[in-house]
Structures are given as structure tokens and as C-alpha cells.
Amino acid sequence: MPYFYVSLTTRKKIELNSQGTTAILVFANSAKEDLVNKRIAKGERLFSELTKSTLQKAKNSGLPVFHISDDDQIGSSFGQRFTNAIASVFNTGFTSIIAIGNDTPHLKTQQLKLAAGQLAKGKTVIGPSKDGGFYLLGLQKSNFEISEFQKLPWQRFSLYHKITMWLQKESSELVKLPALQDLDCEKDLKSILSFSDDLSPTLFLLIAQLIKRKRGLYYTNQNFSSSYPNSFPFNKGSPAVSFI
Known part of the structure; x- marks a missing residue:
């Protein structure tokens, strides 16, 4: 065809x-x-x-x-x-x-x-x-x-x-068809990686690297907060979501 x-x-x-x-x-x-x-x-x-x-x-x-x-x-x-x-x-x-x-x-x-x-x-x-x-x-x-x-x-x-x-x-x-997980934001990366058997090696590696990087940033922010308890990292906030 x-x-x-x-x-x-x-x-x-x-x-x-x-x-x-x-x-x-x-x-x-x-x-x-x-x-x-x-x-x-x-x-x-x-x-x-x-x-x-x-x-x-x-x-x-x-x-x-x-x-x-x-x-x-x-x-x-x-x-x-x-x-x-x-x-x-x-x-x-x-x-x-x-x-x-x-x-x-x-x-x-x-x-x-x-x-x-x-x-x-x-x-x-x-x-x-x-x-x-x-x-x-x-x-x-x-x-x-x-x-x-x-x-x-x-x-x-x-x-x-x-x-x-x-x-x-x-x-x-x-x-x-059966329900599948789509990728909309960072929190979806871990869910997608949990079914790694269905991922190509390239996608698996890229997602794993992004998760590892995210964890590194988390621990860096935790250490920063402990050292400077009166300081707060900038957070622009999540977008509003409609349930209509």
C-alpha cells in the first residue's frame, strides 16, 4: 500500500x-x-x-x-x-x-x-x-x-x-479504545515512564533524563529553602482550569 x-x-x-x-x-x-x-x-x-x-x-x-x-x-x-x-x-x-x-x-x-x-x-x-x-x-x-x-x-x-x-x-x-496517558506537563512524565515497555529506547532515555533533572532542581530548591527560610522562589502559579 x-x-x-x-x-x-x-x-x-x-x-x-x-x-x-x-x-x-x-x-x-x-x-x-x-x-x-x-x-x-x-x-x-x-x-x-x-x-x-x-x-x-x-x-x-x-x-x-x-x-x-x-x-x-x-x-x-x-x-x-x-x-x-x-x-x-x-x-x-x-x-x-x-x-x-x-x-x-x-x-x-x-x-x-x-x-x-x-x-x-x-x-x-x-x-x-x-x-x-x-x-x-x-x-x-x-x-x-x-x-x-x-x-x-x-x-x-x-x-x-x-x-x-x-x-x-x-x-x-x-x-x-483503551484509555492512554498523554503528555501535557512535567507531572505526566513519571506516569508515562511507568509503562516503559511500550516506549522506544530513545523516548525512554529522554523522559528519564528530564525526570532526573527535575529531581535535581527539587533538591536544589529544598537546600536553598533550608539555608534561606525567609526567601521564596518565584512561582507564577498554575493556569486556571475550567470543568465546563
Whole structure:
């Protein structure tokens, strides 16, 4: 089966793969942009490797692959950018899409193939992430409505609940994959490393190094606090989170 890797910067029509009409959308920012959003110090090499690894898994599925990064995204909010990315792939002629990010290291090619098989049967597929979102969305073009899709509570803890309700209303059958841990911030590193058997050696080493560095900074701060009990390191605080 042919493999197509397409950046939508060119906005080219591509030939549909010979065994179906499903494409994979890898919606993943550049390492530089991930570094800003994920708040993982010194994590640029990790983000680069995550994208590289995700694209390779997508390629191994044998399906056409679109990678839409910062320069290709259109919209002011995450929901707008993600929705427009999906619409762009559908506009090339595909009738179903498997949308994934680069932040789920335990995702396997086998799960992509499973999703493609379910889509070929007319079903819809979702893979829930443990933070209330999803790491994989297998969507039929017939069930995709841009205006309704953009109204979903993107980047909120209630996203998985809301989108499953919407998909169940729009599609004939919704297939749910096992929940996986995604990588949003430093506290997720340890959880991901606890399932190291599913990680590549490179990802394992990069995550282990970041955890080791974080522990070193923690002990340095502890020693500083003991020596200067009246001093407090600057902390800009965590962002507010909506449960809507």
C-alpha cells in the first residue's frame, strides 16, 4: 500500500490509497511551540522525538498521512485550528479520518490499523486519554459538522464526555479504545515512564533524563529553602482550569 506524507502548506490533492478512503491526520505543533505550551523545561528534544515517533507509527499503518503543524493551522483557538485541519483533509477527497496528536507515546500502529478497520465498517472510533480528552478520533465525513464540532469544550476536562455524546448522536456506532496517558506537563512524565515497555529506547532515555533533572532542581530548591527560610522562589502559579 502506498504511503503519502503531505504537509498542507502546499494544499495539494493527493491520490487516495488503493485499499480505502481513510487518511491519518497528525495534528502536532513544532517542538518550539510545544515547549511554550507544555511547560516542560528542556523538553524540546523530547517533543521532536515524539513527533518523529508518531509520524513513523502512522507511516507503518500503510495509510496516507497528513502532518499539520503550526505553520499550517488556521484559527485563533485550538478548537478552530483542529476543526479546520480535519476539514482540510476531508477536502482532499477522503471520507474518513484518524486524527491523532504527538503527545501519546504509548499509541501503537496496531491501534491505528484497528481504527481504520472500524471506519471501513462505517463506525466511529475514539481513544480516551486519562485527563478527560482523547488521543485518537476516527471520524466519518458524513458525521462531521464544522459549526457543531467547534462548539465542543476543547481543552476542558469535560471534552471526552461531550464529544462521545455528540458522536453517539451523529454516528451509527461508536467504538472506544483503551484509555492512554498523554503528555501535557512535567507531572505526566513519571506516569508515562511507568509503562516503559511500550516506549522506544530513545523516548525512554529522554523522559528519564528530564525526570532526573527535575529531581535535581527539587533538591536544589529544598537546600536553598533550608539555608534561606525567609526567601521564596518565584512561582507564577498554575493556569486556571475550567470543568465546563
